[in-house]
Amino acid sequence: MENFVVSARKYRPQTFDTVIGQKHITTTLKNAIKNQQLAHAFLFCGPRGVGKTTCARILAKTINCENLQPDGEACDQCASCKSFNDGASLNIHELDAASNNSVDDIRTLVEQVRFAPQAGKYKVYIVDEVHMLSASAFNAFLKTLEEPPSYAIFILATTEKHKLLPTILSRCQIFDFKRITNNDTVEHLEEIAVKEHIQVEKAALQVIAQKSEGCMRDALSILDKIVSFTNGEVTYSNTLENLNILDEDYYFKLLDCLTAQDLAGAMLLYDAINRKGFEGDLVLNGFAEFVRNLLVAQNAKAAALLDVVEGMQQKYTTTAQKISASFLVSSLNILNEAEINYKMARNKRLHVEMAIIKLNFLQQAIVMASENGGVLKKKRIDGPIAFREKKIESLQITQVGEGQAKLLIQKEVVPATNKIADTEKAEIGSNQRIAPKEKKLEGVTGHTLPKPSKQSLLDAIKAKVGRDYEVREVENPEPLEMEKLKAAWLAFGEKLLSQKQYSAANTFKVASLTILNEDCFKIDIQTVVQKNLIEQERMQLLYELQQLFKNRQLTFKIEASSTEMEALPAPLSSRERFELMAVKNPALKLLKEKLKLNIDY
Template sequence: MDNKFIVSARKYRPQNFNTVVGQSHITTTLKNAIRNNQLAHAFLFCGPRGVGKTTCARILAKTINCTSPTADGEACNTCNSCVSFDAGTSLNIHELDAASNNSVDDIRSLVEQVRFAPQAGKYKVYIVDEVHMLSASAFNAFLKTLEEPPSYAIFILATTEKHKILPTILSRCQIFDFKRITNNDTVTHLQEIVDKEEINAEKAALQVIAQKSEGCMRDSLSILDKIVSFTNGTVTYQNTLEHLNILDEDYYFKLLDCMQQQDMAGAMMLYDQINRKGFEGDLVLNGFAEFIRNLLVSKDAKSAALLEVVEGMQDKYVSTASKTGLSYLVSALNILNEAEINYKMARNKRLHVELTLIKLNFLQQAIDLAMDNGTVVKKKRVDGPVAFKTRAVTPIQYQQAAAKTPEAKLYIDQKPVAAPAAAKPAPPTPTHQAAAAMAPPPVRTAPRQAPASNGVKKSLLDVLREKAGDRYAVEEIKEAEVLSMEKLRACWDSYTELLEKQLKHSSAGTFRAARLEIENEIRFTVTVSALTSQKFVEQEKMMLMDHIHTNFNNRAIVFNVLVEAGEREDIPLHMRLNSKDKFEHIASQYPLVKELKDRLKLEIDY
């Protein structure tokens, strides 16, 4: 135990620009600036966490003070300046953590240090990490020094939240945006480290670590250290999934297979097995949504580059995606996204996930129902006004004449009724001949046929009619009635009797004394004599409106309640006072109540 353990993130921190991973656009710019002696006096390094901002700042500070830099602008790592910098004893670099030193006094002390020239080397470098944590006053105290520093002072500001920095600071700095490190670069770097440490690691395991780190190299190195300790030096795909609490993708393939076969029992048993392993429902929903997204990406060769899965799984995704319909994937992704959003509000988390799986299990049936000859049938949306449709009424004389004609067909309630086949035509009589002469010429109406499907898209209603047949009866919608005083009074009296049966005698008396007046076809006014009567009517307004709408078959009917002007009503005190007035009234009658409130320092919620 003599050798102290150093985590990989510190042990393998890059010492020159060439070893920085995934930020070649920044390291190349900095090396060219050093080589051409075109250094700015202030830099701002911004980007996600763990991508090399502070590392590049330290490498830049070491390189510009190196006494014998290389031809490509790198530090030699052998001179006294580089050695002292690597040992942490250099006096030319000062690091300030703005998260804990964010006051004006901290910035003033930093500004005072800037006045002193370096004792050795050419530049004094000041690295301010997490600079967005500085207060507004500290930023303002830093402005003048940042704009016109001494020739030997260089400031490097690092932050993860550039939008929180004042524009006056941004305009004084040369800004470098660091990007997330790609999974391929992360895997390559991890492979170099495990080779140096002589660790047995599968490439699939390193790919899972890279995906879990989400572009943060420091996180990936920390995860690698944990798994190496957990597995005693052997990193495999299975133990990596176990340690990171990641569900194996084979479970998602099995779930999708059960849903494609509409095997609800198999899907529920598979989820029970996943739940017994300790995986939470939101993790399953999120993982399944990501799995569906990968299948959607695999449907098209153009988007195949977006597929980031472990090595050897690409072919399986592509083959599964070719067997799965595009409409199913999009609908499933929508259902999973909605379920994941509502997961936190669900009381029974397991039931919430199981309901989502049931929806996905029967999703294919819903898609099949909305398909016609392989194309999706959508409901027609009518944005503009719809014209009022009328149907011509056949004259009575023509109906009588047509009834005697064996070839005619009468349409009753829009359904054709054919004449009996066995009936023989009766010989025409003079009366019939006269009626036929008076009637308009007969118009033969062909029976209604289903619309042809050759190249013409059917509406969803027509498709459902073809599949359902005559199993469902279509009822005619009743027309809405306008207000009439006779029917309104009958409806009002019937509701009054209903109040009497419910033993609401006060409300029933108010309804009997109320005066009704119709303003227009859908609005009427109820006039009562007192404010308390108005409250009785308002209490019954919801049930009364439903009663009126049902009788008139018109949901547009509304009414107002008015109080007629008359003698001032003696309203009870508890109905006139609000909460604050009630307390003051009680306190005036009982002073000890107010004294109790003041002594206990109570706050009353009015």
């Protein structure tokens, strides 16, 4: 039985002219070859299946052709071209960076670069999926990529250019491949169908092109699968069946049910779709694309963006004129949200049905009103919103004299209300101010609130808090005197001694005090240990001193002398301890030499 070769390999382009959809790149490469202006490193980047590796192989074949054609193409007749077509060329080396991404693989490649080609002019190194190389491999490749020998040309191919280091990008001539358009894909598939004697419908090829999303390799693979499924006859219906794509007639029927607000019909139609084996996410995604095409079809300028099979444009245009743009835009929002949350839903069918219910009542939800020639959504609230107020007791402080303030206390009682009285509404006009009313005490009728009497701030506070709290006037701080400070200091030390904290008590006795300013004094001690002992008592000590001097800003600093720390000898190392012992006892060193001991210091 003859070995079957898939169309993606069988019809792989062998010359620049046969490359589909990359005219801007093939023309540049041919001109560079004709003018002998080849760069030493190329970077081909773009989506999958658009011809990056194919163009790299054609370039490698063309630059080594012995009989280069005037248009910059290879002759396909010389020994170099034949060896390339047979896969036996020694001047072309391909490296799959996805599986050979270590430093050792790149070093092996760099070692091969040192040897000149035995036949031909150039040695071409094609590194596919170069973004998979490790960072260390990239660094090992930099120098060779920047200054290769005159006979070496590197062609790097990747689908993710953003993952490459800037140092790699700056050393390469970059070519960006674009997705292949649907029209180019359909034309190429038609040519292959003629060569393979396959009966195809153009509508079926357009569906295949849409499904491939600009990837020629995927389009050819899909065609091979459908040909095997249909035994050589590719139609629109069996293509939809094989690709698990819902027919657009279902979407038109569903739209008719939604616009007529026929919820039962829409639910039954979705049930029929579900019974055919179509998952909910396919329905949501397909219907969203259908609504998008309707939105595009409403504007004649955007007709080029209408991505539908041939013969369906007129039906889309006619249907789009009957649907409002607001309905289509809101439908897209609902479908997009439903598709995003589809994976998280436990009941998938109910999730899709809820989206259909929202779409069914969408026209009722969008209640439109005309105002000043414009279109806007209907307001949901026309009147004031009721709110509840609480009692407010306001305090007013007026300046009377230097250092003195008097408090005006005024109670304002506002009853809790849930609506505005009709009489008050009548008094409020559009440009009318509300006259101040007399405020009455709660529960008392016919008596107005007495005018506030002038009193001191302290009396006002006492009257406000009552007798539950004791209000004291703030006392002026006492000056920081050395005698009083030393007495308090020694008293605190005696307190520590009574608590059997002997080390801390002795530290307080030997410490020296110095007043720096009215809010701070300094403590001089000898060691860091004494400093830590005082720090442990800082909070309690400050509290007592601040209470004594009536000064909450009072604080202190601690300074420890470093003389004692400098006087301490540094600890000896193991070697120094042994040498010191050997000086005191020479027999120890003699024993080490006679026994040839190797001491581990």
